Amino acid sequence: SVIAMVAAAVALVVGGTAVIHGDTTLGSLVSFFALAAFLRGHVNTVVTVVPEVISGAESLERLQSVLRADEPAPYDGTAAPRAALPLVVRDVAFSYDGRTPVLRRANLEIRPGECVAISGPNGAGKSTIARLILGFYRPAEGQLLAGDAPYTDLDVAALRMRFALVAQDELLFHGTIEQNIRYGEPLAGDDRIRAAARLAGADEFIAALPDGYATVVGDEGSLLAGGARQRIAIARALLREPNLLILDEPTTNLDRESAAVVLRMLGAVPPDGAILVISHDPAVIAAADRVYRIGDGVTSEEPGHAAVAGAEKRFVPTP
Ligand SMILES: Nc1ncnc2c1ncn2[C@@H]1O[C@H](COP(=O)(O)OP(=O)(O)OP(=O)(O)O)[C@@H](O)[C@H]1O
Ligand SMILES: [Mg+2]
Structure with missing residues (x-):
């Protein structure tokens, strides 16, 4: 094909x-x-x-x-993207085959500094929203905007450079841990590789391996446990220093320790970046600033626990 x-x-x-x-x-x-x-x-x-x-x-x-x-290509605009954020999905309807609707009315906004969650049942269209944001498909109705510019005007391939996706079942390739992290950023030096691994909570377990960063991960990363693979995939995404990091079900199949690393990351979004996290995990949803639930192809927004906690902090009177 x-x-x-x-x-x-x-x-x-x-x-x-x-x-x-x-x-x-x-x-x-x-x-x-x-x-x-x-x-x-x-x-x-x-x-x-x-x-x-x-x-x-x-x-x-x-x-x-x-x-x-x-x-x-779904888009043919040529304007250089000024900014990836805010990222807006407005009244989007989408179907893969032109007959079966997947999204009927999806609305979503991701602002700088935010961690936004999408939750909903299997097959609800969560990963589809990620694919639309990445510009791999174009909605039948509604529109997407990045930095206030419609995708239809933008050079979407250039815009995509500012995004990083850790997919639901991200694969590693046969090679060393270092090569797997550097993949996509071939010129990154060892210090950057290590910094990305540290952020992803992978540095410690990698350092504990007999061959360290030179450890061969095997086909599809089969020589590593799921949590280790996931952290390497996250390190690879972080190395690109994306403005928008999309994590699709990042804690599924993770042990507690690896899940805690992901949760910590969700709480430490840089001011000029944002995280979109797709998850059913209540702990992940609780870490988000806002949550979009999706059902019957329609999104609804609710405040996340982090926003509530953040609001409380902001209202603490300064001494
Ligand atoms: N490439 C595709 N071609 C046709 N239909 C697709 C394609 N990808 C997904 N679908 C269908 O679109 C619907 C939404 O899929 P999507 O992967 O977005 O769901 P999801 O919410 O991410 O589900 P899950 O929780 O299982 O990951 C499903 O009915 C799915 O079968
Ligand atoms: Mg999915």
Whole structure:
């Protein structure tokens, strides 16, 4: 399929660049290439991180010609994005097949400094909202805006560079922990890799491994526990210093300790950044400033516990 082809093309380009830079061996490139051909559902994640790696390269043009061949890009605006935030989803209706409605009226706003949660039953359209924000699909009705500019005007591929997604079932590729974190930011130095790992609560367990950052994670990260994989995926996302970090079900299958790391992160959003977290986990929802529940394709907003607690703090009289 086109998707598998694109995934393969992306893997080849990314991996090829890594080989040129001496970051990976041809062997691990081949296994990554083989893996990527089967990614299909994960292609969005791959494409999200790739253009930075290959920007300016001749291969980017080839990749884009593959992308353009069968699937027209959902947006064709050209305006350089001024800011990613606030991110607004306004009265959006969306269907994958043009018949079955997934979203009927979705409304959502993410402002700088906020942690916003989306909650709702399985299949409600939570991950779909993330895909719409990333600009992989275009709504049938309504609109999205970033920094007050409509997506229809914007160079959405450039906008996407300011987002990072940790998908619901994020995969690692066969390679070392360091390579997995650096993926998407090939020029990042060791200090930045380590800082990102620390933020993701991964530094300690990595340092405790006999091979440390050089530990090989195995295909799809199979040599690591789920919590460890998740933290590496989060470190990879943080390394990109996104304005908007989207975490899709970040605490599912996590042990308590790993979940606590995620929760701590939700409470430490930088003033110029924001986190959108998709979750059923009451602890995650409680950590958000605002919560959107989604049911029957319609969102409804309620204040989160963090906002209530924050409001109380703000009203404490200064001595
Ligand atoms: N690529 C796709 N093509 C067609 N239908 C899709 C696609 N992805 C999701 N759907 C359908 O759209 C609906 C919403 O899916 P979505 O993945 O957004 O739900 P979700 O709220 O994230 O669910 P979960 O809690 O299980 O992750 C579901 O009915 C799903 O089957
Ligand atoms: Mg989902």
